[in-house]
Every structure is written in structure tokens, then in C-alpha cells.
Amino acid sequence: MFSLDLLLNALVAGILLGGFYAVVSLGISIAFGLLDIVNIAHPVFVMLGSYVAYILNAQLGFDPVLTGVLFAPVFYGLGLLLYQIYYASFERRGAESLRGLVFFFGILFVVEVSLLLAFGVDYRLVEASYIGESLRIGPVGIAYRLLVPCLIGMALTGALYLFLSRTFFGRAIQAVSQDAFALRLMGADPIRIKRLAFGIAIATASLAGALLIMIGPVEPAMNREYIGRVFAVAVLGGMGSVGGTLVAALILGIVESLTATFSGPSWSVAVSFGVLLLVLAVRPAGLFGR
Amino acid sequence: MTVLVAGVVAARLGVNQYYYFAAYVVLQYIVLATAWNILGGYTGYVNFGTPAFFALGAYTAIVLIKSVKAPLAAQLVAGAAVAGVLGFAIGYLTLRLRGVFFSIATLALAVVLQTMFINWDYAGGARGITLARPAVGPLGASYVEFLFVVMLGLAVVAVATARWIEGSWIGRGLAAIRDNEEAAECMGVPTLRLKLVATTVSGVLMGLAGAPFPYYLTFVEPTSVFDLNYAVNSLAMPMIGGSTTWIGPVIGAVLLGTAQQVAMVTISSALNLLLVGLILVAFVILAPEGIVGLVQRLARRRGGGA
Numbered sequence: 001m002f003s004l005d006l007l008l009n010a011l012v013a014g015i016l017l018g019g020f021y022a023v024v025s026l027g028i029s030i031a032f033g034l035l036d037i038v039n040i041a042h043p044v045f046v047m048l049g050s051y052v053a054y055i056l057n058a059q060l061g062f063d064p065v066l067t068g069v070l071f072a073p074v075f076y077g078l079g080l081l082l083y084q085i086y087y088a089s090f091e092r093r094g095a096e097s098l099r100g101l102v103f104f105f106g107i108l109f110v111v112e113v114s115l116l117l118a119f120g121v122d123y124r125l126v127e128a129s130y131i132g133e134s135l136r137i138g139p140v141g142i143a144y145r146l147l148v149p150c151l152i153g154m155a156l157t158g159a160l161y162l163f164l165s166r167t168f169f170g171r172a173i174q175a176v177s178q179d180a181f182a183l184r185l186m187g188a189d190p191i192r193i194k195r196l197a198f199g200i201a202i203a204t205a206s207l208a209g210a211l212l213i214m215i216g217p218v219e220p221a222m223n224r225e226y227i228g229r230v231f232a233v234a235v236l237g238g239m240g241s242v243g244g245t246l247v248a249a250l251i252l253g254i255v256e257s258l259t260a261t262f263s264g265p266s267w268s269v270a271v272s273f274g275v276l277l278l279v280l281a282v283r284p285a286g287l288f289g290r
Numbered sequence: 291m292t293v294l295v296a297g298v299v300a301a302r303l304g305v306n307q308y309y310y311f312a313a314y315v316v317l318q319y320i321v322l323a324t325a326w327n328i329l330g331g332y333t334g335y336v337n338f339g340t341p342a343f344f345a346l347g348a349y350t351a352i353v354l355i356k357s358v359k360a361p362l363a364a365q366l367v368a369g370a371a372v373a374g375v376l377g378f379a380i381g382y383l384t385l386r387l388r389g390v391f392f393s394i395a396t397l398a399l400a401v402v403l404q405t406m407f408i409n410w411d412y413a414g415g416a417r418g419i420t421l422a423r424p425a426v427g428p429l430g431a432s433y434v435e436f437l438f439v440v441m442l443g444l445a446v447v448a449v450a451t452a453r454w455i456e457g458s459w460i461g462r463g464l465a466a467i468r469d470n471e472e473a474a475e476c477m478g479v480p481t482l483r484l485k486l487v488a489t490t491v492s493g494v495l496m497g498l499a500g501a502p503f504p505y506y507l508t509f510v511e512p513t514s515v516f517d518l519n520y521a522v523n524s525l526a527m528p529m530i531g532g533s534t535t536w537i538g539p540v541i542g543a544v545l546l547g548t549a550q551q552v553a554m555v556t557i558s559s560a561l562n563l564l565l566v567g568l569i570l571v572a573f574v575i576l577a578p579e580g581i582v583g584l585v586q587r588l589a590r591r592r593g594g595g596a
Contacts, residue, residue, distance in 0.1 A: 038390045040397070089575045098468075099574055101336050101393055102529055106571035109522055113564040221518075228398040231391075266405045273398035280387050 005139045010261040011254060012140050018253025019150030020215060022157050022246045023208045024226060025233035027201040030160075032231070033240035034177040035194050035201075037086065038101055041108035043226035044115075045202055049075065049209020050124075050218045051115060057126040064126045065152065068210025072203040079202030082107070083195045108223065115220040123217035131214060149211035154246065156207065160200075161242040173197045177240055225269050229256075232276035238286030247287060251275075310438045314506060316547035317441040318499050321448040322520065323527035323539035325495035328452055330525070331533025332461060333488045334468035335389050339380075339396030340524040342403045343373040343493045345515040347500025349407060352510060355421055356412070362440065362502065369501030370494045377493020378486060385485045404516040418511025421504050437506055444502075448495050452536040455491070464488055465534075496524075519563065523550075526570040532582025541581055 024046055031039045052071055056062040062070075090100045134143040164170035172193045175183045180190040212218060233252055237244030252275060256268045279286060322340060329335050347369035354360040354368055376399075384395045408416045423433055455461045463484045466474035475481050504510050523546065531542025546566065553562035577584055 038393075040394070085575065098330070098334050098336055098389070099578055101390065102525065103571065103574045105336075105338065105522075105525065106567055106574060109518070109567035110564065110571060112518075113560060113567055117560050117564065224397065224401055227394065228401070231394050235391075266409060269398065269405065270402045273395065273402060276391075276394070276398075277383060280384075280391060284387075 006261060007258075008140050010257045012142060013146065013261075014254030014257030015250060016142070016146035016150040016253070017215075017257055018250035019153040019246075020146070020208075020211055020249075021153075021229060021233055021253050022249035023149065023153040023204065023211055025230045025237075025245050025249055026157065026160060026242065027204045027208070028230045028234045029237065029240060029242060029245040030173075030197055030201040030204075032234055033238075033245075034173055035197055036177070037083075037198065039104050039198075039201070040101070040227055041104045041111065042201070042205060043223035043230060044108045044111045044220075045075065045078075045205035046209045046212060046226065047115060047218065047220055047223045048111060049206040050213040051119060051209070052206070053210040053213050054124045054126055054218075057128070063128055064210040064214050065148070065207075068207035071206045075206040076199040076203040079199035080195055082202065083198035086198075087191065087195070112220050112223060119220070121219055121221075123219050124213070125217040126213050128214070145214050145216075149215055152207070152211060153249075156204065157242060157246045160204075164242060169193070169196060174240070228269055228276065229272040232272040232279070235276055235284070236279045236286050238288035241286070241288040244286060244288030310434050311506075312548075312551045314434075314438050314441050315551060316544060317438070317445045318503075319523055319527060319543040319547045320445040320540055321441070321495055321499040322524040323531070323543040324445075324448040324452045324536065325492045325499070326524040327528040327533055327536075327539045328455060328464075328495070329488045329492040331528050331538065332456065332464040332468065333485060334471075335385075335485065335488070336393045336525070337396045337492065338393055338521055338525070339398075339400040340496060341516040341518075341520045342396070342400040343376060343496035344500040344503070344520055345403060345407065345512075346373045346376055347497030348503040348510060348515055350497070351501040352419060352421070352504050353412070355504065356419075362505065365501045366440075366444075366498055370497040373497020373500070374490050374494035377489040377491075377496075381486045381489035385482060385489070400516060400521065404512050407512045407515075416512065418509055418514075419504075420509050423505050423508050433505070437502055440502055441499075444498050448498070449536055449540060451491065451495065452539075456536055460484060460487060522563065522566055522570070523547075526566055526573075528580075529570060530573045530580050532580030534579070535582060538580050538582045545581075 024043065027042045027045075028039065031037045031042065049068060049071065053062075053064040053067040056067045057064055086100065086103065090103065130144045130148065132145075134141050135147070136142075162170075164174060172183065172188050173196070175186075175188075176190045176193045176197075183190050183193070229252060233245055233248045236251065237246070237248030252272060255275065256271050259271050260268050322344065325343075326337060326340060329337050350369040350372045351365035354365050360368075380392075380395060380399060384392045455464075463474070463479045463481075466477070466479050467481050467484060471481060500515075503515070507514075527542030527546050528539040529542070530546060531540065532538030546569075550562050550566065553565065573580065579586070
């Protein structure tokens, strides 16, 4: 039953969802796009962020966005630590990416099972004053729980773009992805820059997690659905292009939303995988890639 | 051959049935770990989607049992064939790309397949399906003991295949791919073809491991078949045992498998998964060549010390 109403709502939901996917994918865009680190554990850190937001919301009534921002420094530190281990074990030895991949898979697994042990398989959610409400514009309903993450997502994307293009560290990060050796010749320490970048990537997971649990209930195994989406967005957008990530996330959000509305929600993961394959087959550099 | 005979004798000993169940699981992991290693350890392509191939073997068997009451042999062949086709397909789609995209594809594959099976009511859908297992196997012992012997046979087949591949030109080509794919391509190694062989063989063996599963458990539902357990274990066992040779996965499977069976009975099963994860990370960081590598290093030090 094809109706304009349904289509419009699906489109709007897709755009809003896309804004959120951008937040989740920013971390991968930095880690994989700029630093060439295949951090498949990123979504599980997002889950960690969700659970942190959940605890603070359930025990202390904190607004999830507040928690996300508050804990970003903690996650940043976690990112620094993780990169240090990764660097000491793999990058320095120049070992094949096989072990790096397995390492992150191990981390993913440990975090997921820890969350499972701590919180069980039940879905958890947060309560905030604006979550149940929605805005109506004509035939279209815009739920606040989708709108807020989308807006914050776009704001974060903008902030990160400015950081990467205007500040010293941001430009250093871009430089290290282009030519680490040249950077060293210019007097900056590439390892320190990469560590900083990876820390930022994980810090975004804190906010992303808070937004995720705002959109809907979460449970630990959800991280696996996001791995496909996140890499699809990063590749479609073009490695390391923050603006590209946003555009790609919007596209993916819309395609997924349309599929979910007209063919059933269980196929949404297949959609992201399909998009990824399509991009890799047709234009591997992505939309805005170098 | 001797292993098989020993297995049959052990089966007739008539010990507590639980030991056969536990041993079956360990043997199953030997097959899965060896299968994974052909693609992972020999070729360097990480497959995160073991559950997909394993489940495909199991569900093919279920379909055959439900529709034509096929005997176990037919289930094995069919399960292996279907999983092999999947291996070939996924290889064909993604092996031209970087290794990391292959790995992500396998991850997505597992999730997609799980969704498909949840929605497929003929094979039980989300509720799962119960099957009647024949009471007595052809050797006169209970069917569980028969399955144990079958799995033992499969383990022997898997290890023999891995051993053969390792020593042949295929194995040497795969090792070249693992060390430096571009150089191998330049030297004339038919990388795509070899990778496809590895993926298909790996898929076939995993499907073989999955086919007896419905009879083993008599109740199959998507969540348990696609359990993260299989993905992690089939990865951890070769990495811990040693991924460059055929004996690594066997060591890893026996050690980790038995430890898990014991832990599952004594501690909770989720906790034992956590332990596996931690051990995996520790080994990947500290002992990347696994137990086999450690032993080799020790032998070298002792031999060349003087």
C-alpha cells in the first residue's frame, strides 16, 4: 500500500536516523579513514556509552546528552590507552593487519560479554522529558527522540570538521594520514598525533552511545548491527572526509528507512552491507574520498 | 586410521553419556578451528562469520530431515555442498577487495543469515524446531555414540585436508598471499583462484561440522546456532594454538574446548566466554604465534644455545 504519507514519514525518519548514523560513524571515519586502524570494536564502545548514560539516568536522573558530553574525556583516555596497546603490539612490529583485526575483535568480544554479564540481555532505555513527544508538520511526524540526536550529530560533525581543518592538531591529523614520515621531518611526532586522533574517535563513542539509547532501547548484541552500517558510511563517504561521512550517513539512513517501511525492518542490516558492496564495486574511493 | 578405530572402541566402552556429548563438542571445534585456519592462518583472511557456514550446514540437514527423512550421510554431503557454495559466493564477491572488507562482509553475512532463518518458518523460524533422533546407530551403540564416531571421522578428514593443503603447492601459494599479497601476485601466484579455493574448502568443512548438529541437539533455533560462541572459538582456537600449521588448531581446540566444557559445568557459561575473549586478546598481544610458536621458540633456544 503505497501512500505519500508513509513515504514522507519514511524519508524524514531516514534523514533523522542518518544524522545519528553520522555521529556513530565519525569515530570510524577518523580511525579507519585517517589512521587506517580497523577498529571494529567502535560500535561496542558506543554501547558502553549507552550503558553509562543508562546508569546515570536510572540512578541520578541525568539527561543522556549531558552524560555523553561529561564522559567524553573518560572515553578519550580509554582511546589513548587502547591506541598505546595497539601501537606497541602491532604497528611498531609492522605485523599484518590480521592480528590487529583479531585484537579489536577480541576487545569487542570482551566488552560485549562484560556488558552482558553486568546488565543481562534485557533492553535498557532512558527517560527524559522530551523523549516521548513529537512535532507535527503537516502529514509528517518528527519524533523528538530522533530529532535531538540528529541535530546534535550534525553539530558534532560540524565541530569536528572545523577542528580538522582549522586547528593545528586537526591539520596534523590529516597530515599524518597523508604522509607520516614527512610529518616527522616537520618536527611533529606522528605517534602522538595518531594517539590523540584515536582518543577523539573513541570520545565520540561516548556521545553517540548516549544518543543511541535516546533513540531506542539497547542491548549488548546490537553493536554487531552497527559494524556494517558504520563501515558502509565511512567507505561511501570517502575515507577521512568528515563532510562525506555526514552525506553518506544521510543516504544510508534514507535507504534503510525506506527499506524498513516497505519491506520489513529485519532487512536493514542487509541494506548497509549491500550499500557497502555496491560502493566498493563501483567507486571504492567513496563520494568525497581522495 | 588408528584414531578412528580408537574412537570406535572408546564409544563402545559405554561410559557416562555426557562424556560423549562433551567430546563431540571438542571434536566439532577441531573441525571448525581447522576449517577457519585454512582461510585465516594459512591465507591471512579473517572470517568472522563461522556461524553462518555452520548454521547453513545445520539448516540444510534440517530441511533434508523434514522433507525426505534423509540419512546422515546425505545430510553431511548436502550441508557441506551448500556451505561450500556460500564460501565460494562470498569469496567471489569480496576477495578482490582489501582483506578487512572481506572480514566485515563475513560479519554482515552472519547477521543477515540469522535474520533469514528467523523469518523462515519451514525450518522453525524464531521458535526453533525439534527433531526426533534415531535411537540406535548402525554400530549397535546409542545414536549419540554414533554421532561421536562420525564427528571423530570428520575431525580426521578436516585435519588430513589441512595437512595436505599445507604441504602442497596450494599451501605454499596461500602462505605467499599471507606474507605479502602484492608480491605474490607479481610472482605469478594465482591469488584470486587460491583464495577462492581456501574460502570454499573452509566453508565445506564448516558445513560438515554443522550437518550432524540437528541430530546432536534435537532442538535447533537460530539464536543458539548463531551463537557468538562459534565465531569466537573458531577464531581463538587457531590463534591460541598456532595458526601457521595444522596442529595449532587441534591443540587450541582440545585445550580451549575441554577447558570450556569444564568451565561451563562449574562456572557460568557467560563468564567462560569472557575468559576466552581475554585469553584471545592476551595471546594476540603477547604470543602471536600461539602455543606452537612458543614451543618452536623454546626448541630453537635449547638447540642453538650452545
